[in-house]
Amino acid sequence: MKPLQLPATASAVLSFDFDGTLHDPSAQPPVWADFFVLIQQLRTEKNAIWGINTGRSMPQVIDGFIESRFPFLPDFVVAREREIYFPNPLGRYLPHTEWNKKCEKEIRRLFKKSRKLLDSIRKDIEEHTGAQWVETSGDPAGLISRTDEEMDWIEQRIRNLAAENPKLSWQRNSIYLRFGHLDFQKGSSLTEVASNFKIAAPQCFAIGDSHNDLAMLDSTHAGMIACPGNSVEAIKTKVLASGGFLAKADHSAGAIEALRHYFHV
Known part of the structure; x- marks a missing residue:
């Protein structure tokens, strides 16, 4: 797979959440082929740049492209809701180094500063719920609850406990649930991508289906926002x-519906 040839001057940036928005694991293929036909049309007629903005890690993103039978690669990927990658002409994704380094530096600093607060949150959550605390490389603090209802309670609890540190955020x-930095999420990452193509927020389209898409679905970052029917x-x-x-419509059919609504194609 390789990316489509970039337009000489971009006129719009299209940002798609992956799981639940484009990717439907119960469908074959998981992303409708008509979606890619429309993306090609928008590249030709509207000079649109398109990309995936997801909570997946970069290796998981590539697996998703293969599983979903992408005929060509996106022009950008936001992985783990904050890391930005652009493909070279051969289809190898390279990190947006300045942004990614700044992101990781600020997150490390925040977690170091918030260690006692995170320990307190962990103790409180483990005492009152059956949720599992998760620590992995690059993501030193996160949670997996047993149900959506339990996570609703946990999220409200975290909101109360973390009020003292406004920069501590979560997706x-x-x-x-993954803890992170308020300044580095799907919305701010979209704005950084758009600035790379000299595109302002009103010319950005964003679509997502779940809570971690809230930051992206905001006029600060996208003037055209949408969600599929399964949101x-x-x-x-x-x-x-x-x-x-x-x-x-649900999933990629809903994304097609939203694109046709905004771009009149």
């Missing part, structure tokens, strides 16, 4: 309240 996707209620509420587009 949630269903029963999974969680918090996302639907956010999109509708912001004057965005709520598709009737």
